[in-house]
Amino acid sequence: MYPFSQKNFFPLNKNKGKILISATFPFIIKSICLSWLFSIGFTFILISFSFQNLNAKPKKKKETIKQKLIVLSVDGFPGYYFDSPEILSLIPNLKEFSEKSSFSREIQTVNPSVTYPAHTSMVTGVDPSVHGILNNTLVDPFEKNDGGWTWYSEDIKVKTLWDYAKLKSKKTGNVFWPVTVGADVDYNLPQIWRKRIPEDDKLLRALSSKGLHKRAELAVGEPLNDVTKDLVKFRTGFWMFETFQPDLLLLYTTDLDSTHHAYGPGSAEAKEKLKQIDSEFGEFIRALDLYNRKDLALLLISDHGFSYGESLCQPNVYLLNKGWIQTDLQTYDFIFKSSGGSAILLPGNRNVLTDEERVSLKNDLEMNCPGTKWRGDKEDIAELRKSQHPDALGLLSTKAKIYISGSRKGPVFQTVKQPIYGHGYDNQNPEMKTIGGFYLKGMKNRDDWKMDSVKDVFANVCKYLSLDCKN
Structure with a gap:
């Protein structure tokens, strides 16, 4: 611990060494003393610093x-259900969620107010004419596609939530x-x-992420396909999560819509189905421990409300009679693509x-289908092409209890024996309003997350997950 190295301190020449040692002895003594003092001082500093560290409180790491x-x-799910005390008594779990979240029962859907365009607007934030999913099914009047729906994501013309999530890893x-x-x-x-038979399960296995479909079926113990009940879908969603x-899970359930189409909103069957769905929803959020977690948010949404028709209008019968649809040749000059209420x-x-x-x-359509309205002037067409369909030539719609079909069989207009339950009516129709809410533990301002349109799903997801969304 000397201030000089041993090699420099002892020279090899003995005579010169004696003189050197004699001459430098006082200097050596001073150096040794200084060295000891330095060592003692440094040791004291180290000990003091150690005691300070022992007494100091450890800094908390910022929780991420x-x-x-x-x-x-x-x-x-019609928004008007939340105006009914009877319905609210059947859905305690959904009611609790509505009270804890930024809930609205007046969310506006898109036009046409049908499932696939609305759900694609949820994940893109834009209208059907922009994202490209223009209806549930393709324009296929001669059924060359065997009833195929718009299933394929490659038909979406803009980036989706999963695309933006991927960009953020x-x-x-x-x-x-x-x-x-x-x-x-x-x-x-x-x-x-395709045919809603067991062969469809094989198709799903092939089109799902590799090995995922079979693994999910084993986990929930039930077949997974389009006729799977919501209970199994909830359990599959929980298992996947x-x-x-x-970071983002999309979960879609269908039982309520199917029941409404079959029996109508407000029916005994619909009420029973609501009770089941509410029970399944309650189990789902309790299994997730949603209300006690800071790391998990839930966005609940529906795509459209529900109405019904007591009369049936078939404008394609009119086009057929005009010669604008050539059935024998399987061609057409013009065609009506129906959404139900339009x-x-x-x-x-x-x-x-x-x-x-x-x-x-x-004149002919409004006369033959009393209660309908034709929109086909330049301003109407411009608006339709901007929001609903880029090739629109006009729109037949109604505010009455009329169902507008795409069929070419039977009369242009008739009264039906049983109501036809459906949607597809103009999104300004109060019966087409639907529900939605965003829950986040510790939410400071619910209005910041409140949704007015199904398109707002996109904005809320982007904000919550800090995605760089451009749509």
């Missing part, structure tokens, strides 16, 4: 929470969300069917109506 989000869609999961066949989702169970911990006129062999044809079409 990795936020996760589940988007749950309950298809076909976030994991995504999906249980039967519409228009997700081929989607770039990490854990993907898409919705698709717990197993893979996706039908849009689209081009075929021809893409323009003459002024005379336009006037005649309006």
Whole structure:
């Protein structure tokens, strides 16, 4: 511990060494003393610093929470159900969620107010004419596609939530969300069917993420396909979330919509189904421990409300009688694509109506289907092409209890013996309003997360997960 090295201190020449040692001896003594003093002082400093560290409180590391989000869609839930004390008594779990979240029973859907366009607007934030999913089914009047729906994500023309999540290296999961066949989702169970027979299960296994469908079936102990009940879908969603911990999980349920189409909103069957769904929803959020977690949020949404028709209007019968649909040749000049409560006129062999044809079409349809209204002037067409369909030539809609069909059989207009339950009416119709809410523990301002449109799902997801969304 000397200030000099041993090699420099002892020279090899003995005589010179004696003189050197004699001359430098006082200096050596001073150096040794200084060295000892330095050592003692340094040791004292180290000991003092150690005691200070022992007494000091350890600094807390800033807690980082990795936020996760589940988007749950309950298809076909009318907002007016929340105006009914009887209905609210059947759905205590959904009622509790509505009270704890940024809930609204007046969420506006898109036009057409049907499932696939609405759900695609949820994950893109834009109208159907922009994202490209224009109806549940394709324009296929001669059934060349065998009733195929718009299942394939490659038909979506803009980026989706799963695309933006991927850019942020976030994991995504999906249980039967519409228009997700081929989607770039990490854990993907898409919705698709062909004949609703067991062969469809093989198709799902092939189109799902590799090995995921079979693994999910083993986990929940039930077949997974389009006729799977909501209870199994809830359990599959919980299993996927717990197993893979996706940052964003999309979960889609269908039982309420199916019951409404079959028996009507407010029916005894619909009320029983509501009780079941509410019970399943309650089990789901309790299993997740949703209300006690800071790392998990839930966005509940539906796609449209429900109404019914007491009369049936079939505008394609009118086009057939005019000779604008050529059944034998399987071609058409113009065709109506129905959504239920409305039908849009689209081009075929021809893409323009003459002024005379336009006037005649309006007068004839409104006369033959009393209670309907034709929209086909330049301003109407511009608005329709901007929001609903880029090729629109006009729209037949109604505020009355009329169902507008795409069929070409029977009369243009008739009264039906049993109501036809459905949707597809203009999204300004109060019966088409639906529900939605966002729950986040410790939410400071609920209004910041409140949704007015199904398109707001996109904005809320992007905000919560800090995605760089551009749509």
